[in-house]
Amino acid sequence: MLTLKQTRRLRTLLLGTLAWLVxxxxxxxxxxxxxxxxxxxxxxxxxxxxxWFRPTLENYLHIDERSDYFHYAWNSVVVSFxxxxxxxxxxxxxxxxxxxxxxxxxxxxxxxxxxxxxxxPVGVLxxxxxxxxxxxxxxxxxxxVIIYTLINLPIMVWMVYTYFKEIPRDIxxxxxxxxxxxxxxxxxVLLPIAKGGLASTVLLSLILSWNEAFWSLxxxxxxxxxxxxxxxxxxSPEGLFWAKLSAVSTLACAPILVFGWxxxxxxxxxxxxxxxx
Amino acid sequence: MANLTIRNLHKVFEGTEIIKGxxxxxxxxxxxxxxxxxxxxxxxxxxxxxxxxxxxxxHIYLDDREITDMAPARRDLAMVFQTYALYPHMTxxxxxxxxxxxxxxxxAEVAAKVAEAARILELEPLLERKPRALSGGQRQRVAIGRxxxxxxxxxxxxxxxxxxxxxLRVQMRLELARLHQELNATMIxxxxxxxxxxxxxxxxxxxxxxxxxxxxSPLTLYHHPVNRFVAGFIGTPRMAxxxxxxTAAEASTVSVALACGPEYRLELEGRGxxxxxxxxxxxRPEHIQVCEAQASPFQVTLDVTEHLGADTYCYVRTDSGxxxxxxxxxxFSGRFGDRVGLLPDLAxxxxxxxxxxxxxxxxxxxxxx
Amino acid sequence: xxxxxxxxGVNTVTEARTGTTTRHPAPRLRRGRRIGLAMxxxxxxxxxxxxxxxxxxxVYFSLIxxxxxxxxxxxxxxxxxxxxxxxxxxxxxxxLNTLWLVLSVLAISVIAGVLIAVLVDTPFFGRGIxxxxxxxxxxxxxxxxxxxxxxxxxxxxxxxFAAVWRLFGATPVDWFAEYPxxxxxxxxxxxxxxxxxxxxxxxxxxxDQEQxxxxxxxxxxxxxxxRHITxxxxxxxxxVVIMIETxxxxxxxxxIYTTTGGGPGYDTTNLAYLIYSQAxxxxxxxxxxxxxxIAVVIANIAAFVLVRMIGRNLTDKA
Numbered sequence: 001m002l003t004l005k006q007t008r009r010l011r012t013l014l015l016g017t018l019a020w021l022v023x024x025x026x027x028x029x030x031x032x033x034x035x036x037x038x039x040x041x042x043x044x045x046x047x048x049x050x051x052w053f054r055p056t057l058e059n060y061l062h063i064d065e066r067s068d069y070f071h072y073a074w075n076s077v078v079v080s081f082x083x084x085x086x087x088x089x090x091x092x093x094x095x096x097x098x099x100x101x102x103x104x105x106x107x108x109x110x111x112x113x114x115x116x117x118x119x120x121p122v123g124v125l126x127x128x129x130x131x132x133x134x135x136x137x138x139x140x141x142x143x144x145v146i147i148y149t150l151i152n153l154p155i156m157v158w159m160v161y162t163y164f165k166e167i168p169r170d171i172x173x174x175x176x177x178x179x180x181x182x183x184x185x186x187x188x189v190l191l192p193i194a195k196g197g198l199a200s201t202v203l204l205s206l207i208l209s210w211n212e213a214f215w216s217l218x219x220x221x222x223x224x225x226x227x228x229x230x231x232x233x234x235x236s237p238e239g240l241f242w243a244k245l246s247a248v249s250t251l252a253c254a255p256i257l258v259f260g261w262x263x264x265x266x267x268x269x270x271x272x273x274x275x276x277x
Numbered sequence: 278m279a280n281l282t283i284r285n286l287h288k289v290f291e292g293t294e295i296i297k298g299x300x301x302x303x304x305x306x307x308x309x310x311x312x313x314x315x316x317x318x319x320x321x322x323x324x325x326x327x328x329x330x331x332x333x334x335x336h337i338y339l340d341d342r343e344i345t346d347m348a349p350a351r352r353d354l355a356m357v358f359q360t361y362a363l364y365p366h367m368t369x370x371x372x373x374x375x376x377x378x379x380x381x382x383x384x385a386e387v388a389a390k391v392a393e394a395a396r397i398l399e400l401e402p403l404l405e406r407k408p409r410a411l412s413g414g415q416r417q418r419v420a421i422g423r424x425x426x427x428x429x430x431x432x433x434x435x436x437x438x439x440x441x442x443x444x445l446r447v448q449m450r451l452e453l454a455r456l457h458q459e460l461n462a463t464m465i466x467x468x469x470x471x472x473x474x475x476x477x478x479x480x481x482x483x484x485x486x487x488x489x490x491x492x493x494s495p496l497t498l499y500h501h502p503v504n505r506f507v508a509g510f511i512g513t514p515r516m517a518x519x520x521x522x523x524t525a526a527e528a529s530t531v532s533v534a535l536a537c538g539p540e541y542r543l544e545l546e547g548r549g550x551x552x553x554x555x556x557x558x559x560x561r562p563e564h565i566q567v568c569e570a571q572a573s574p575f576q577v578t579l580d581v582t583e584h585l586g587a588d589t590y591c592y593v594r595t596d597s598g599x600x601x602x603x604x605x606x607x608x609f610s611g612r613f614g615d616r617v618g619l620l621p622d623l624a625x626x627x628x629x630x631x632x633x634x635x636x637x638x639x640x641x642x643x644x645x646x
Numbered sequence: 647x648x649x650x651x652x653x654x655g656v657n658t659v660t661e662a663r664t665g666t667t668t669r670h671p672a673p674r675l676r677r678g679r680r681i682g683l684a685m686x687x688x689x690x691x692x693x694x695x696x697x698x699x700x701x702x703x704x705v706y707f708s709l710i711x712x713x714x715x716x717x718x719x720x721x722x723x724x725x726x727x728x729x730x731x732x733x734x735x736x737x738x739x740x741x742l743n744t745l746w747l748v749l750s751v752l753a754i755s756v757i758a759g760v761l762i763a764v765l766v767d768t769p770f771f772g773r774g775i776x777x778x779x780x781x782x783x784x785x786x787x788x789x790x791x792x793x794x795x796x797x798x799x800x801x802x803x804x805x806x807f808a809a810v811w812r813l814f815g816a817t818p819v820d821w822f823a824e825y826p827x828x829x830x831x832x833x834x835x836x837x838x839x840x841x842x843x844x845x846x847x848x849x850x851x852x853x854d855q856e857q858x859x860x861x862x863x864x865x866x867x868x869x870x871x872x873r874h875i876t877x878x879x880x881x882x883x884x885x886v887v888i889m890i891e892t893x894x895x896x897x898x899x900x901x902i903y904t905t906t907g908g909g910p911g912y913d914t915t916n917l918a919y920l921i922y923s924q925a926x927x928x929x930x931x932x933x934x935x936x937x938x939x940i941a942v943v944i945a946n947i948a949a950f951v952l953v954r955m956i957g958r959n960l961t962d963k964a
Contacts, residue, residue, distance in 0.1 A: 012769075012770055016770030016771055018765060019765050019773070019776050020772065020776060022762060023777075023779040023780050024779065026780055026782075026783060026840065027779035028806075029783070029794050029798070029836065032799070032806060033790075036798055044804075046804065049805075090688050090689045090692065091689065093686070094685060094686045094688070094689035094690070096685055097682040097683070097685040097686040098686060101681075101682030109686070113689070116693050116696065117893070118945055118948070118949030119701075120897045120918065120938075120941045120942060120944075120945045121899075121918075122899075122941050123700075123704060123938040123939060123941050123942035123945075124701060124703075124704060124938065125921065125925060125926075125938060126703075126925045126935050127700035127701075127703035127707065127935075128700050129925070130703070130931070150693065153693060154693070157689060168362060170359070170360045171362045171363075171365075173327075173349075174363075174364075175364070176348075176349050176350060177328075177329075177350060178375050178427075179350035179376055179379045180350070182681055184379060189364055193366055211786075213788045213903075214900060214918075217789075218922065218926065228788070228790075231787065231793060231904075232793075232900065232903065232904045235793060235796070235905065242797050242798065245797065246798070253786050253790055256785050257785050257786070259785070260781065261782075264777070264778075264844060265848060268845055268848040271841070271844070271890070272845055272883070272886045272887075272890065273890075276845050276848055276882075276886055
C-alpha cells in the first residue's frame with residue numbers, strides 16, 4: 001500500500017510528465033522549425049529527417065540570399081510600430097474619456113467599437129482595395145499602418161479602458177483637488193499608474209500587427225510587403241529552400257514569441273475583450 | 278475664517294434627485310459630521326462641497342465667495358478619501374508635496390510644509406516609502422498629511438476610518454480629534470458610524486433620503502431627536518419602539534396604552550394628539566430597568582442575553598410580538614424563556630405621532646426651523 | 647421635517663434664492679465633458695469611416711455589374727450578383743468548408759484547451775516552461791505555421807509525419823492531396839488550441855481553492871470536482887473562447903492562401919478565400935461584393951451573441 005503522501009507524489013509525477021508530453025507535442029513544430037533552420041538545405045530535405053546533424057549558421061548568414069530579408073523585416077518593424085504608435089495615440093484619449101467621463105452613450109460606444117472588429121475583412125476587401133488603388137496607397141507602408149491602426153484600435157481601446165477602469169476614481173479626484181490640470185492629471189498621475197497596462201497593450205498591438213496576414217497579403221506586393229508576405233512567397237514550389245525558409249521564419253517569429261511569453265497574463269484581457277482577467 | 282453656507286442645494290443624477298434641497302451653515306473651527314444610512318446623500322453632499330460633482334440647483338458660499346461653480350482646486354478645500362487615494366507611484370514625500378509642486382510653491386517652503394505635516398502625523402521615518410509599503414493606519418495618516426500641507430480653509434473627510442480595523446479606528450478617531458484641536462481648522466466629516474459622529478462632532482447633521490433630518494450637537498440629538506428616524510439612528514443599541522394608542526392628551530401630559538399591555542403617562546406636549554391616535558413610544562435600552570415579573574405591569578419574555586462584562590444586553594419579546602433591547606447590569610442572570618418585568622424611565626421616553634414626528638418635551642429647545 | 651435653526655454666519659448671502667434653480671453645469675466640469683468628447687471623437691470618427699465608407703461601397707458594388715477587366719460598363723443589376731454568388735458551385739462548397747473548419751477547430755481547441763488547462767493547473771516540475779511552450783503556437787504568424795506544417799511536417803516524402811508513418815511500416819499520406827481540408831483543420835487547430843489554453847488557464851487561476859476543498863470534504867473525487875466545480879466555473883470563459891474564435895475562424899485566409907490556394911477544386915475554399923479569388927483573381931467586383939456582404943451577415947449573427955454576452959459582462963462590472 002502506498003501512503004497518502006506517496007500517492008500524491010506519484011500523481012504529481014504522472015500528471016507532470018503528461019503535461020510535459022502535451023507541451024512538447026504542441027511545441028514540436030516550432031522546435032523542428034528552429035532545428036531545420038540550422039541544417040543545410042540538403043539535410044533539411046533528407047528522408048527520414050535527420051535528428052542529429054552538424055548545425056550550420058549558413059542560413060542565417062546568407063539570409064538575404066534568396067530574398068531581401070532585411071527589406072521585409074524593416075517593413076514589418078515600421079508597420080507594426082507605426083500602427084501601434086497611432087493606435088495608442090487614438091486609444092488612450094478615447095479610453096480616458098470613456099473611463100472617466102462616462103455618459104449614457106459610453107457603453108453603447110464601446111460595444112459598437114467591438115462590433116467593428118466583427119466585420120469580416122472580406123466584406124470590405126474590394127472597396128478598400130479600390131480606394132487604396134485610387135489614393136496610391138497600394139503596396140505602401142502608410143496604407144498598412146492605416147489599416148492596422150484601425151483593425152487593432154477597438155482591442156486597444158478596450159484594453160486600455162479596462163486598465164483605466166481599475167484605477168480608483170478617488171486618485172484622480174485627489175489630483176484634481178490638488179490642483180492638477182487635465183493634462184497634469186493624465187501625464188503625472190494616470191499614465192504612470194497605468195504604465196504596466198499600457199505596456200501590455202502596446203505588446204498586444206505589436207503582436208497582432210506583426211502577424212497580420214490578410215491585408216498584408218492582399219494590399220502589398222513587394223515594396224511595402226512585411227515578413228508575413230515574405231514567408232508566404234516561399235509557398236510557391238519553385239526550388240526547395242526549407243532550411244532558409246525555417247531561418248527566415250525563426251527570425252520572423254522570435255521577437256513576437258518573446259513578447260508573447262513576457263505578457264501572456266495581461267494579453268488574456270485584451271484577447272478576451274476584458275471578459276477574462 | 279472659514280464659514281460655509283449652503284442654500285437650497287439640489288443634485289439630480291440621471292433623473293434621480295439625490296440631494297433634495299439642503300440648507301446648512303457651518304461655522305469657522307467647527308467639526309461637523311454628516312451621518313446617515315447608506316444612500317442618504319451624505320457623500321454626495323460632501324462631493325458637491327468639494328466640487329467633484331456639479332450642482333444641479335442652489336448655492337454654496339465659502340465666506341464671501343460663491344464657490345458653487347468653482348474648480349475644485351480653487352476652492353481652498355482639502356479632502357481625505359475613504360480609500361485614501363494615495364498616488365501609488367509616488368513616495369510619501371511626493372504624495373505630500375504634489376499639490377504644492379503643482380502650485381509651483383517655492384522649494385524651501387514645500388520642504389518646510391512637508392516636514393511640518395510629517396512631524397504632526399509622525400510620518401518622518403516613512404517619507405521615502407511608496408504607499409504600497411505602508412500599513413492601513415500609515416496610509417490614512419499620509420492621506421491626512423496631504424490635506425494638512427495645503428493649509429486649506431476646510432478639511433473634508435469621506436468615511437476616512439471605514440477601511441481600518443476596529444482597534445485602529447478607535448486610535449485614529451482620537452488622533453483626528455487631537456488634530457482638530459491642534460490645527461484649529463474647520464472640518465466636515467462623513468460617516469455612517471454614529472459612534473464616530475457622537476464622539477467627534479461639535480455638530481451632527483443627520484441626513485436621510487437626500488434631506489436633513491436634524492442638525493444639532495451630539496447630545497441634542499441624543500436627548501431631543503425631532504423624529505423617529507433620528508431617534509432610531511442615534512444611540513446604540515437602538516432605541517426600542519413600542520406601538521400604542523393615545524388614551525388622553527393634555528397640554529403637558531399624554532397617556533398612552535401600549536399594544537403590549539401597560540399604560541403610561543408621559544410629561545410631553547400633547548397638542549395635536551387626541552384619544553385613539555396611533556403613536557409610538559420610544560425608549561433607549563439604558564432607560565429601561567429589568568425587575569421581577571410581578572414588580573411591573575410590563576412583562577416580557579427573555580430571548581437572548583449578551584454579557585459584555587459591565588453591562589448585559591437583554592433581547593426581549595413583548596406579548597404583542599415586538600422585540601426590544603434592554604440594558605441590564607453586568608451580573609444579570611436571566612435565562613432564555615424567563616418572564617421578567619420592565620420599568621421604563623418615562624422621563625427619558627419619546628413619543629412619536631403617526632408621521633414619526635416627536636412630541637416636544639416641555640422646556641426642550643425650540644425644534645422648529 | 648424641521649431643521650434646527652442655526653445662526654447664519656454669513657451676511658453676504660442676502661440674495662440666496664429659494665426654490666429649485668436649475669443652473670448651468672460648472673464651467674470646469676462642462677469643459678471636462680467637452681474634453682472627454684474631443685478625446686473620444688478621433689477614435690469614433692476613424693472607426694466610423696473605416697466601417698461605413700467601405701461597407702456602403704460594398705453594398706453599391708454588389709448591386710452593379712462591375713468587373714475590373716471590363717471597365718466602363720457598370721449597369722445596375724439589382725440582386726443579380728447575389729443570385730449568381732449563392733448559386734455558384736463555389737458558394738455551396740465554400741459555405742460547407744467554412745462550417746466544417748469553424749466547427750471542428752472550435753471543438754478541437756475547446757476540448758483540448760479545457761483538458762490542458764486543468765492538467766497544468768496543479769503545480770509540477772517546470773510548469774512555467776510548459777505553459778510557455780503550450781501557448782507559443784498562438785504567436786507564430788499564420789503564414790509561417792502554414793508553411794512549417796506544409797513543408798516540414800506534412801510533406802509526403804520528407805515530412806516528420808511521413809517518417810513516423812514509415813517507422814510503423816505504413817505508407818506515408820500525402821495530406822494536402824488526400825485530406826486537404828483536414829490538413830487545414832490541423833494547422834488552424836494547432837494555432838488556436840493555445841488561445842483556448844491561454845484564456846482557460848488564466849480563468850482557472852480565479853477558481854476558488856476553498857470551493858474545491860469544500861467539495862473534497864463533501865466527498866467529491868477528481869472527476870466530480872471537474873464536472874461540478876471546474877466546468878461550471880469555466881463555462882463563461884469557454885463561451886468567450888468560442889465566440890472570439892468563431893469571429894476569427896470565419897475569416898481564415900492566410901493558411902489557405904499559403905498552402906492549398908483553395909484547392910484542389912473547391913476542396914479547401916472557404917467563404918473568405920472564395921470572395922478573395924472572385925475579387926482579386928477573377929476581378930468580378932460585383933459578385934465579390936455580394937459575397938462579402940453575405941459574409942458580413944453571417945459574421946454578424948455570431949457577433950450579435952458575443953456583443954450581447956460581453957455587454958452583459960460590462961454591466962456586471964458597473
